[in-house]
Amino acid sequence: MPTLLLRDAKILVTQDETRRRIPDGGLFVRNGVIEQVGPTSELPETADRILDGRDMVVLPGLVNTHHHLYQTLTRALPATQDATLFAWLQALYPVWGELTDEAIYVSALIGLAELLLSGCTTTTDHLYLFPNDSTLDAEVRAATELGIRFHPTRGSMSLGQSRGGLPPDRVVQDEETILSDCERVIHRYHHPERYAMLRVGLAPCSPFSVTPTLMRRSAELARRHVGVTLHTHVAETLDEEQFCIEKFGCRPIAYMEDLGWVGPDVWYAHVVHANGAEIRRLAETGTGVAHCPTSNMRLGSGIAPVQAMRAQGVRVGLAVDGSASNDSSHLLAEARQALLLQRVLGGAHAISVAETLDLATLGGAAVLGRDDIGALVPGQAADFIALDLNQLGYAGAAVHDPVGALLLCAPASVAWSVINGRIVVEGGQIPGLDMPALIARHNAIARQMAGGN
Ligand SMILES: [Zn+2]
16 A cells, blocks of 8 residues: 655644644655654654655645636636626627537646646536537546546536526527436446545536526435535525526525525535525525635625624635636635635634635535545545745745745645645646646637637
């Protein structure tokens, strides 16, 4: 069984129950699982592979709880730059209608590489349109090649314009096609066991693009399989709230509850517009939330009541959201945005660096229903990142507080990332990935989809 030793880290952030931080710390990994954590002097002296942690801060890998990887192809499109959500979607649907399996694979490599380099070790993705020959399989292949822990969700849209929905009919699918493909990907890729690298969720897109029947049938299908989760966009904008009140006679969260879409196996993206009673229902039902601060700012959607939700015991994680409303997949940058935005809402004491780190690690793990990631303690999966404190942006900060530096200074890239005991970022690079060639291939597809050559 292969072993890995990380030693001499300037500081090791465990995120254990007492939030212990260990100076001159390290950890010992066997077969992808953390066996020991502590001061370097108390760890074994040898291993199959030894990482030198001098000048490094080491922490659990960050968890991303909402994304649309394919949207890396449509970042910063001029027609969408100043749009609100519905106008943004209407400008993008026709471009996304040009997606192919190749486009999904290449964009997933780009988005996942960006996530890896920014400290993410576990991510979900929400792929909800399947034009041409597109499949979920393409992004699973990309994630498997890069070695990131992956929770793909098989998304869907069934309510086209001709039936009162927002998307054009040509990008929606019929319910039987959707449900049979959901069943197929569950059987092919879902692994409920501990330390699994792949788990599947089902994710009808939003109240304005999916029928109530499909919501109900998706929930029934997911709940016939152990550990298959449910995910959708809820309470993102006031337009959506208005849509729900007019069409269903209630606000979005009440609509979800009516459909059976609450519980510990469910998490929503956004929840910007929730009142006190709705937050209490999320807590009572165990329903989780993916907080997407940059996307909410970019689209002018509002400020999610993250601290109010956390105070009530709602599971809240952090998310970069789709790359076309961010327009980035940098998860450490997103943590900084979350901290800053909660302070716009509630003042300088609204959220601390430590609470923001909780959101990005343990919070995300809880949202994805995982008890084997999010902290560096024996028995957890060996998912950790290391950042070099001896770099320009941390000068004058890391000497005072290395962890504070990570969240308050300009977001940096990781030096190393280890996932399931395997080194996936080394010296700030992803081994074996030809980045210039990948970017060129991605840009060619992006140009073609937007109508260029
Ligand atoms: Zn989204």
